[in-house]
Amino acid sequence: MNVVIVGYGMAGSRLAAELHARDGDLKVVVLGAEPHRAYNRIMLSTLLAGKVAEPDVELAEVAGQGVDVRTGVQVTAIDRDARVVHTDDGDRIPYDHLVLATGSRAIVPPLPGLDPADLPERVVPFRTLDDCRRILAAAEGARSALVLGGGLLGLEAARGLAARGLDVGVVHPVPYLMERQLDPTGAAVLASTLAGLGVTTHLAVAATGVAADADGVRLDLADGRSLAADLLVISCGVRPDTALAAAAGLDVDRGVVVDDQLRTGDPRISAIGDCAQHDGTLTGLVAPAWAQARVLAQALTGEDPAARYRPRPVVTRLKAAGIDLAAMGDPADGPGEELTFADPARGTYARLRIHEERLTAAILLGDNPSVGTVVQLFDRGAPVPADRRALLLGRALGGTASAPAESPALMPDAATVCQCNDVRKGALVACWRAGARTVDEVVATTRAATGCGGCRDAVAGIVDWLSEADSVGATR
Ligand SMILES: Cc1cc2nc3c(=O)[nH]c(=O)nc-3n(C[C@H](O)[C@H](O)[C@H](O)COP(=O)(O)OP(=O)(O)OC[C@H]3O[C@@H](n4cnc5c(N)ncnc54)[C@H](O)[C@@H]3O)c2cc1C
Numbered sequence: 001m002n003v004v005i006v007g008y009g010m011a012g013s014r015l016a017a018e019l020h021a022r023d024g025d026l027k028v029v030v031l032g033a034e035p036h037r038a039y040n041r042i043m044l045s046t047l048l049a050g051k052v053a054e055p056d057v058e059l060a061e062v063a064g065q066g067v068d069v070r071t072g073v074q075v076t077a078i079d080r081d082a083r084v085v086h087t088d089d090g091d092r093i094p095y096d097h098l099v100l101a102t103g104s105r106a107i108v109p110p111l112p113g114l115d116p117a118d119l120p121e122r123v124v125p126f127r128t129l130d131d132c133r134r135i136l137a138a139a140e141g142a143r144s145a146l147v148l149g150g151g152l153l154g155l156e157a158a159r160g161l162a163a164r165g166l167d168v169g170v171v172h173p174v175p176y177l178m179e180r181q182l183d184p185t186g187a188a189v190l191a192s193t194l195a196g197l198g199v200t201t202h203l204a205v206a207a208t209g210v211a212a213d214a215d216g217v218r219l220d221l222a223d224g225r226s227l228a229a230d231l232l233v234i235s236c237g238v239r240p241d242t243a244l245a246a247a248a249g250l251d252v253d254r255g256v257v258v259d260d261q262l263r264t265g266d267p268r269i270s271a272i273g274d275c276a277q278h279d280g281t282l283t284g285l286v287a288p289a290w291a292q293a294r295v296l297a298q299a300l301t302g303e304d305p306a307a308r309y310r311p312r313p314v315v316t317r318l319k320a321a322g323i324d325l326a327a328m329g330d331p332a333d334g335p336g337e338e339l340t341f342a343d344p345a346r347g348t349y350a351r352l353r354i355h356e357e358r359l360t361a362a363i364l365l366g367d368n369p370s371v372g373t374v375v376q377l378f379d380r381g382a383p384v385p386a387d388r389r390a391l392l393l394g395r396a397l398g399g400t401a402s403a404p405a406e407s408p409a410l411m412p413d414a415a416t417v418c419q420c421n422d423v424r425k426g427a428l429v430a431c432w433r434a435g436a437r438t439v440d441e442v443v444a445t446t447r448a449a450t451g452c453g454g455c456r457d458a459v460a461g462i463v464d465w466l467s468e469a470d471s472v473g474a475t476r
Pocket of ligand 1: 006007008009010011012032033036041042043045058063074076101102104126127128132153167241244272273274275283284286287289317319426452469
């Protein structure tokens with residue numbers, strides 16, 4: 001069988017690797033419009049902040065291992081009758097099965113002075129490695145920056161630029177930041193934490209126009225103000241890249257509509273990742289994209305023809321130095337009891353929703369040692385401890401340390417350590433038992449910590465615990 005994958009991003013590259021790992025004889029062609037080898041898009045925020053370098057964000061290359069990867073090649077049309085795709089370099093590539101992994105594009109709002117097809121040099125969206133390079137080039141020698149959009153990515157960009165010493169202003173049309181994940185009180189605490197880190201927020205005000213030249217950028221606001229800066233980063237959300245699918249007559253709603261097996265209405269065409277819409281939902285995150293890649297590989301190689309994609313609860317974490325923020329579910333909505341704790345002076349806010357002894361939503365902002373436990377309880381739908389204060393405050397009254405499940409020894413094997421790759425503690429222990437002895441070896445085998453990297457300390461903690469337990473002969 002000949003599988004053609006359109007898109008060499010996070011989903012397309014993972015699918016190629018999953019297919020190759022299961023069937024080395026399968027012919028796989030990956031066509032990627034970007035000129036680079038696949039990279040870890042979610043690490044672009046960390047790259048912008050200067051915490052990693054470009055080589056650190058490259059993803060493991062599958063080219064040359066039976067997988068034909070062609071970069072800088074855009075697929076321009078799908079001929080479903082002939083079962084070929086056409087590319088912008090004039091090629092026609094046949095397929096037995098076609099997978100759309102075309103991702104999303106950054107939305108550039110229709111503002112006077114902004115032509116999405118011809119953006120000024122100092123006005124940059126934040127989606128691709130080239131965008132990141134352009135932002136970094138514009139930030140070189142700059143003193144100030146504006147970010148349009150106070151959602152997760154806008155704030156990560158703002159924090160990264162502030163860490164480079166720029167005065168940063170964030171303009172957000174909604175009355176509070178990150179409205180999809182936070183509530184007004186939590187967002188106010190976040191805004192004050194950001195202010196202390198050099199990021200000013202301008203809330204509840206829309207942008208009305210942009211003027212940019214070689215010297216700088218001016219952003220006009222609906223309240224009559226004009227803000228000036230050396231560069232403007234646009235972070236106004238993303239839109240799934242569905243043009244190819246729509247032109248081919250596939251069912252497209254907000255994304256390319258797929259079933260539990262990631263199939264479109266054409267049994268020879270599937271879609272995964274940001275461009276796919278499953279059960280009415282767009283995911284926009286890497287964990288579901290990688291889970292979908294695994295399910296599709298199982299089905300296409302015959303390893304598990306009945307494999308089905310089942311969405312899992314989503315946990316959002318802000319990747320910004322000096323700000324610890326985890327959000328899950330919708331704490332403002334739903335039945336059950338609600339617990340809140342706010343200490344704005346210390347930048348701490350916590351809100352939990354508990355229904356029938358299960359955690360259904362949470363916001364944890366600032367230093368809270370229970371964050372790992374809270375994420376696990378939410379992820380597994382496990383019963384919460386009788387003393388909820390341990391979760392809310394990070395410690396029980398009486399001053400004892402964080403909730404007990406933080407210790408690797410007491411963590412159940414089913415606890416998810418790496419959310420991006422869905423790696424459980426049990427898999428890490430099994431990897432150790434199979435002979436891996438360092439964090440790098442465990443990471444290479446299980447893929448834990450290869451997504452956002454936020455669980456690397458937890459993985460290291462488990463490896464340390466296993467090592468110590470072994471040295472006293474206590475491993476099971
Ligand atoms: C700065 C940043 C930080 C993020 N942080 C997080 C995070 O912390 N956690 C998280 O879960 N998610 C995060 N995300 C979102 C995450 O990156 C996406 O969910 C993920 O990249 C989706 O993978 P994908 O392969 O579907 O799309 P993409 O990674 O966008 O890849 C799609 C690829 O397809 C190519 N393509 C499109 N059309 C064609 C065509 N016609 N022919 C050939 N190639 C084509 C595109 O050029 C692109 O390279 C972040 C995103 C950004 C930009």
